[in-house]
Amino acid sequence: MVLAAGELLPTENEAILLATEVDEVVTAPIPATSEPCSQDRACSPTLESPGETVRTDSSAIGSDQAAYRISAGDFLTAFEQRADYLISARPTAVNLEWAVSRMLAAARRCLEHDLSVFVESAIQAQLFSCLEREAVLIQEEDLRTNRAIGEYLLSLLKPGDGVLTHCNAGALATTGYGTATAPFYLALERDIPLRIYVDETRPRQQGARLTAFELQQAGADLVLICDNMAASVMSQGKIQACITGCDRVAANGDTANKIGTLGVAILARHFGIPFYIA
Incomplete structure (x- = not known):
């Protein structure tokens, strides 16, 4: 193997x-x-x-x-x-x-x-x-x-949207499309333009090391940002949706994910941006 x-x-x-x-x-x-x-x-x-x-x-x-x-x-x-x-x-x-x-x-x-x-x-x-x-x-x-998640999420996005993601829930962590990254791969297959903003994801840098790497290899239009830049790019109207993965989902719908996800969710709520967990 x-x-x-x-x-x-x-x-x-x-x-x-x-x-x-x-x-x-x-x-x-x-x-x-x-x-x-x-x-x-x-x-x-x-x-x-x-x-x-x-x-x-x-x-x-x-x-x-x-x-x-x-x-x-x-x-x-x-x-x-x-x-x-x-x-x-x-x-x-x-x-x-x-x-x-x-x-x-x-x-x-x-x-x-x-x-x-x-x-x-x-x-x-x-x-x-x-x-x-x-x-x-x-x-x-x-x-x-993964593909079903991608199909659903892609239906919620429009061509040209900016999407922010945090940590890594992509092809490197699954058998193919990933969960949070699945709509990005499907968009690439169908020539639908999206700009992906990838948080570096401190302290282990999974966003910078893994998510940005795999999306760049696939040919995606991406921007790697520091974690503390999320509020700035949201305030400038560059983000139309946030999509992250999660380690697990509780029966009541609560989710557990990489540290920093809560901050992104709070910022998204403040700026009226849809936030999706995949």
Whole structure:
């Protein structure tokens, strides 16, 4: 599996190859929880598919039966430990936990007949086939959802509008269009002019490093601004809508997102600008 090295963008565009031998995965202790999933945390904004990541980890656990004969029950135990570790990379983002949980459920369904059997030959092939199918389903569903979000948001915009976005909820964080950035990509496909104002998003600079990078690569008309410039560009009538993503949505409609989103929302309300969460 190949991931973009998100922590290096935009100055370096490098790929990370995930390929771990089974003896390294099965015997390696889970790192201390004081710094959970530090390497995965650095990569988490660029996961092409959370489901694919979990499937890759599970494949590593069971790929070399010449080295290990592991029972299905032991496999699930090891899988669950590594799944919990992966979830710790992004505890606020519900979609990662959701995708990992789906992969775990797929593994349990595949092995529920007998957890004492050895994961070898036909059983191993069946297990990985189950996980691969689930990963592909997650990827396809995410792409359809992203596009549907984009279609709806684009219907709320007019050609020539200026749109402000904060942090990164784009193609680097999903399987394709992103959520907040989906209407921008659809607009590019249809030659609909939009000017995108991208907050730098302190302190981690996800707007500058990720959102501006990916939109620039796609050919979008964008302006990178400091976070404290949002009020100024709004007051000048340059912004007709604000669109951000969110890590999760509560049952009552409240949302949690990157620090700074609240300030953008308050400014948008002050200037009478529609604010959308995608």
